[in-house]
Amino acid sequence: MISAIGLIGALALLIWMTIRGVNILIAGPVAAAVVALTSGIAWLPPLAAEGAPNFATSYMDGFVGFFADWFFIFLLGAIFGEVMGRTGAAASIAHAVTKALGPRFALAAVVLATAILTYGGVSVFIVAFAVYPLAVQLFRSADLPHRFIPGALAFGSVTFTMTSAGSPEIQNLIPMQYLGTTAWAGAGVSLIVAILMASLGYFLLSRMIARAVAKGEHFEPRKGVDDDTRNPSELPRWWAALLPLVTVFSVFLIFQYPEYLGALSNILPPESLGKWALVVALGSGIIVAALIGLRSRERLPTAFSIGATGAVVAITNTCAVVGFGTVAQLTPAFQQALGAVQSLPGDPLIGAAIAVTVIAGLTGSASGGQSIALPLIAPHYLAEGANPAELHRVVAIASGALDSLPHNGYVVTTIRAVCGETHARAYPAVAMTTLLVPIIGTIVAIALFTIF
Template structure:
């Protein structure tokens, strides 16, 4: 009965969230169903197990959601993201339209700009370039997804994406965990994705297929769609409804000014991780008032926090004249971070209740026994949970909350570098999360004015197949050579 309750709760969560119901309601309801079938105390699991785990997620990661959303809104309203898109449009032009869109998406998301902010800026860029080049508009979502939702989210060393931050407290790692393997995985994802899109473009040209009809107002429509909003908030760190709650400036900064805050994120994150924090005296963390912890469980998150703070300061100093209402922009960014963090935290709370059920022991043992290789079982567990929840961050956190300490013990016992576990977990969460019900997929298609029928197969190829190839390569190389 306990296992049946877990499956029923999970099924309810998936089905109703796909229909646009708020996960803030669905997650505790699903948790209560799981506890009910297991004969466990309902109120205790809701108010203690569920809320304790959800609150713990908010306590650890809300600063990243908050700062990331504010930085993304500043980059948007100041015109910095648009300047980067315009520069790449001028340099690469319609002849390299796909490459221009992919590079623009990769640059802004690797620099800390929120996924959904990037969507709303890149869609008009892709629309103009693809129309001028005669490339089918149905390929726009796949090109944007390749640049924003694959290697810059899960593989590229130092990415400030929340998915890359989630394993840090569990494994005591930084955002630069297994950098060599991350670069290899990034090259595979990018290379395979570009190859696929180029072949798709070639086939379309031979068939005489042109750009087609795409409306110009889809970004605004997507931001106002309540179903899109509910799904998006479990898949990203920015509430799309806040896109219009501030005023964008009409001026555009030069490319150097636009790119500098992005460079600050990367450089400060690296310096904090590799130079500053290792040299600081953090022995005070062992005191009872700080929880008796070590800097290893906090250092990665601290590095990203400092990097985003520095980038925000630089961004405001350089472009505050381009932002008509700075207070409104900062407020919109701050508000945009609240619903996503609570939505993902609710998924985490549901996962904590499931992990507390007696029936979960058999599930845990089955997962740990997959393939006889802990890297394989870790990849499978993050993959499946991200697929079921439609959220890489939610699935990853659930998996690591339930099994992270076990995997860390396995790593210690088998001489596996926790950095390798980190990289496998993140790449694993960024594969099957891109199923049709994923909030990022739904939002991206709405922004581009495309349908699942038109564009989803190409998204699968660049965001799932390419990521799976990279995951297999990382597990193989990591098994043979270890972390590097």
């Protein structure tokens, strides 16, 4: 009982500290220490009984383990996003989208531009920085409330694109190493669910904005926010700007399925590279993006430097909540909850979805939640005969639901650092699109897999 109270209280404390602006690298260990205290786990190795876990070692095992598994992908993804942004390639794509749709469809333009960049390989941790300047211009021209920009950016990046089949985002890649699947697992159902999530999310977000406008809200520029003042004529052509995205997607696909390339397969690895295919793809995309942006070559060193720094910040923020989750999974309350989920009667997909959703909520991270949950639940459900491809897709979609609670690193960064907003003003729209919509998408995915 005390363990359960401590776990719930620690999660509440983690959320509260994050909302209050406490750095996640501090909030994560503090909350994890509370979990350890209320579950009888020693804080330091010398204080633990022989063979018993302790807070310090367990937390760092989770922290370092995630860092080791995903650092190169975070690094190359961040550098790719920065190169796309600094050379003007991302702005060029966003300008083309907004020019085609016009200010009247400002929300659709922001969502579409973000979705294109995300599905093209720009990390979800980086894409908001690239699209935000254009979002400000569009929302100003359409006189839409600024507080909805974080919701638009989050909806376009961490919902129907992040967890869809073929997405190069790590949230779609993590299940591969535990289930033996590919990034295209469950593609048919994934397409249907993605269309549903995109349509539903856009409808809900546009209704929220319409109601706010009807109540008299207008665009209010945030203090310290700058527009992207570059003239579109100075940017790369939109079709050229798309080449790095096409490169990332194509190379990723090639190294996922080398067996379908005929004679070319003789000069490529005979088997899929799994998640490492994205390392090759992002590296190729960086080279193409740098070549496309040669006119801005003086900005490339800065892009690489800032990208590398941003990668460390992004991955350590995620590692901090993974460490929290690693300590949490040692508690009696966590083990009891996991046992209850695994013993749920009926389709294993339901149990897997619930387990991943809950753990992603506890850790405040889709990728962190998957990394903790899958080693525990994958063997169990595969042994029960669950289809690996179906399990992959359900787990991926489910991980993108409760992960977006207020303490989520992406949420905090997008609302506060990128958009200069507060949780009180901006989080309702983020929650509507990144919590409710993925939950509905998960339910529909399970239903479709069950029917077909």
